[in-house]
Amino acid sequence: MDRRTFVKGSAAVVGASTLPHRVYAQAAAPDKIRFGYSITQSGPLGPGAESTSISQYRLWQKRVNDAGGVMLKKFNKRVPIDFVAYDDQGKPDELLKLTERLIQQDRVDMILGPYATHMNLASAPIITKYEYPVIMTTATTTKTYTLGPKWPYAFWNISQPEESTQPLSQALAQLKKEGKISGRVAVVNVALEYGVEMSAAFVEAAKKDGLEVVLNKSYPLGSADLQPLLREVMASNPDAFLAMSYPPDTFMLTEQAQIVGFNPKFMYVAIGGVFPTYKGKFGNKVNGILAYGGIDPGAPGMDEYAKAHLAVLNKPYEAGAVNVYSALQVTQQAIETVGEIDRKKIRDVIASATFQTVWGELKYVNQRNANPWAVGQWQNGEIVGLHPSNKAGAKPLLFPKPAWS
Amino acid sequence: MILFEVFLNGLLLGGMYGLIALGLNLQYGVARILNLAYGEFFIGACFIAFFTITGPWQLNPLLSLFVSAPIAFAMNWLIYQYLMIPLIQRAPDQDALDADVVLVTFGLLFVFQGLALVNWSGDLRGYSFLSVPVHLVGAIMALNRLLAFLGACALAVALFLVLRHTRFGSALRAITIDPVAASLVGVDVRKFSALAFAAGGALAAASGMLVSTFISFSSTTGVEYTLKALIVVIMAGVGRVTGTLAAGLLLGVVESLGGYLVDPGLTIAINFALFMLVLLVRPTGLFTRA
Numbered sequence: 001m002d003r004r005t006f007v008k009g010s011a012a013v014v015g016a017s018t019l020p021h022r023v024y025a026q027a028a029a030p031d032k033i034r035f036g037y038s039i040t041q042s043g044p045l046g047p048g049a050e051s052t053s054i055s056q057y058r059l060w061q062k063r064v065n066d067a068g069g070v071m072l073k074k075f076n077k078r079v080p081i082d083f084v085a086y087d088d089q090g091k092p093d094e095l096l097k098l099t100e101r102l103i104q105q106d107r108v109d110m111i112l113g114p115y116a117t118h119m120n121l122a123s124a125p126i127i128t129k130y131e132y133p134v135i136m137t138t139a140t141t142t143k144t145y146t147l148g149p150k151w152p153y154a155f156w157n158i159s160q161p162e163e164s165t166q167p168l169s170q171a172l173a174q175l176k177k178e179g180k181i182s183g184r185v186a187v188v189n190v191a192l193e194y195g196v197e198m199s200a201a202f203v204e205a206a207k208k209d210g211l212e213v214v215l216n217k218s219y220p221l222g223s224a225d226l227q228p229l230l231r232e233v234m235a236s237n238p239d240a241f242l243a244m245s246y247p248p249d250t251f252m253l254t255e256q257a258q259i260v261g262f263n264p265k266f267m268y269v270a271i272g273g274v275f276p277t278y279k280g281k282f283g284n285k286v287n288g289i290l291a292y293g294g295i296d297p298g299a300p301g302m303d304e305y306a307k308a309h310l311a312v313l314n315k316p317y318e319a320g321a322v323n324v325y326s327a328l329q330v331t332q333q334a335i336e337t338v339g340e341i342d343r344k345k346i347r348d349v350i351a352s353a354t355f356q357t358v359w360g361e362l363k364y365v366n367q368r369n370a371n372p373w374a375v376g377q378w379q380n381g382e383i384v385g386l387h388p389s390n391k392a393g394a395k396p397l398l399f400p401k402p403a404w405s
Numbered sequence: 406m407i408l409f410e411v412f413l414n415g416l417l418l419g420g421m422y423g424l425i426a427l428g429l430n431l432q433y434g435v436a437r438i439l440n441l442a443y444g445e446f447f448i449g450a451c452f453i454a455f456f457t458i459t460g461p462w463q464l465n466p467l468l469s470l471f472v473s474a475p476i477a478f479a480m481n482w483l484i485y486q487y488l489m490i491p492l493i494q495r496a497p498d499q500d501a502l503d504a505d506v507v508l509v510t511f512g513l514l515f516v517f518q519g520l521a522l523v524n525w526s527g528d529l530r531g532y533s534f535l536s537v538p539v540h541l542v543g544a545i546m547a548l549n550r551l552l553a554f555l556g557a558c559a560l561a562v563a564l565f566l567v568l569r570h571t572r573f574g575s576a577l578r579a580i581t582i583d584p585v586a587a588s589l590v591g592v593d594v595r596k597f598s599a600l601a602f603a604a605g606g607a608l609a610a611a612s613g614m615l616v617s618t619f620i621s622f623s624s625t626t627g628v629e630y631t632l633k634a635l636i637v638v639i640m641a642g643v644g645r646v647t648g649t650l651a652a653g654l655l656l657g658v659v660e661s662l663g664g665y666l667v668d669p670g671l672t673i674a675i676n677f678a679l680f681m682l683v684l685l686v687r688p689t690g691l692f693t694r695a
């Protein structure tokens with residue numbers, strides 16, 4: 001990751017190449033495993049990439065190296081992790097160039113995923129071409145169903161638009177059946193691939209479940225005032241309000257809903273709703289708000305993870321980043337099962353084995369996480385998982401959302 | 406009634422746009438330096454306000470103005486004296502200078518952004534301050550947005566009075582109109598330009614502090630505010646201080662009403678459409694004398 005270690009690393013490579021060739025023939029254990037990644041550090045998506053992905057990469061590296069490194073059975077030796085990192089500025093073409101560079105020039109052993117749906121999608125073909133297995137941790141798109149099978153080296157860790165929105169629609173249909181709501185739903189979305197797909201998937205599910213979508217509008221990323229939009233939402237008189245939003249607008253919608261006194265009984269915000277800074281800003285007013293993703297705070301290894309997070313990164317963990325950490329654990333477990341850096345075998349292990357992680361038990365079917373957390377909710381100041389309800393640690397829905405005040 | 410509220414909130418939003426642009430217009434209009442690192446001072450003040458309220462003492466974030474504005478003033482003065490003066494001295498004409506300045510301040514942007522990333526990480530931040538509704542004839546506004554609006558008006562009026570009624574202001578206006586002629590009548594152009602540039606930086610900090618009460622921000626979002634400010638400055642006319650606030654208000658109201666009456670998806674498009682219209686009809690800005 002640091003340029004210095006990278007320079008040292010390359011110096012070591014140059015030094016090693018002057019040694020007699022038979023040193024290589026003996027297949028000595030590598031002195032480090034080099035992970036490369038290209039991710040968005042600057043631009044509007046930089047903050048999300050930092051808190052969701054990059055911080056987890058750093059934490060994982062520290063924890064694994066403190067424990068001696070990744071165990072390579074073939075050499076019976078623990079080998080530390082080293083990073084080579086680049087900033088793709090949120091541009092898919094930069095990402096492709098940099099990934100090519102990581103593989104061709106830096107000759108990294110493994111690749112870690114980029115940030116955001118469109119970047120994950122851009123990365124999948126190229127890592128498949130070079131046969132580097134990568135678990136994509138920040139992609140929510142229906143394309144994983146149609147295009148996913150074409151990219152056997154890409155794995156999809158988080159819940160996709162249908163999986164993420166159908167439980168919401170079903171929960172609302174259940175409330176309607178119980179006579180607790182009349183079934184009027186307002187949905188807004190940020191005009192990005194993620195927001196559009198989530199919104200479309202939800203509206204389709206809602207119609208099937210007999211709900212009435214009374215408002216469905218989109219707004220641009222970077223909106224400076226969402227109060228007029230909220231006024232339209234209020235005018236449509238919904239029981240439930242769902243925002244397929246990105247972090248800055250998640251914060252703004254929540255604040256402005258309080259200003260105008262909009263108190264839906266059921267409120268969902270998408271990305272950013274599980275950030276610790278979200279709770280930092282709104283305090284206990286977050287209780288009852290539903291958000292994208294979820295975790296089981298009682299999952300095995302969670303306590304140690306939470307402690308290490310606070311100690312190393314100097315802040316509490318965030319629910320939306322736990323899945324990223326789980327992908328790193330899967331990667332490590334797969335490498336240790338294979339016992340050497342053989343990317344084909346590592347890929348096959350990820351595709352077939354079951355893994356124990358801080359995000360619960362993980363298994364990939366058709367390269368997609370078979371049962372990811374899809375919906376979470378703030379309860380007693382903590383984010384908990386609601387759906388899938390058959391997962392260990394799943395909690396029942398808190399309804400209605402307490403009024404602001 | 407809702408329409409009235411949307412209009413009022415458009416005014417508040419426009420006040421924010423004007424506020425963000427005031428300092429940039431001082432830097433670009435008087436000192437003739439297009440400072441692309443402008444938004445970094447805005448974001449710096451956001452962070453200082455954030456740490457003032459969330460830090461160990463939990464102080465009123467408004468107090469942070471007493472720290473961030475002087476720091477921004479001093480840093481901008483130093484930037485002018487030690488980075489811009491050499492460029493000004495070696496440039497054969499204003500066009501060549503503009504090109505150099507854009508490159509150098511673009512570089513500065515990344516230096517400041519890098520420092521911010523190292524110190525404060527890239528996390529999204531925000532805090533709650535005066536996040537309470539204010540009722541005015543049935544319409545609801547957020548008190549923190551209202552405060553930023555009043556701050557914008559106060560700063561614009563103060564700046565206007567300084568420019569109109571003080572010797573310092575007369576010197577600045579002379580420089581705005583013609584720096585060469587100003588120096589011929591005894592105005593120390595270098596000294597006054599440096600002060601105007603520094604004051605512009607302090608205004609960036611003041612606007613950042615006020616706006617941070619209701620937006621979320623991170624180390625990398627400064628450039629968005631530089632762009633917004635630049636649009637307002639170009640619309641108002643370079644060097645027009647009160648025009649800056651008026652142009653901001655116009656943008657805010659049109660954006661709000663357009664978003665509400667037509668479609669919320671169009672707010673940013675409406676903004677740029679208005680900007681292009683002004684460029685076509687009055688390329689030197691709305692508030693310049695013909």
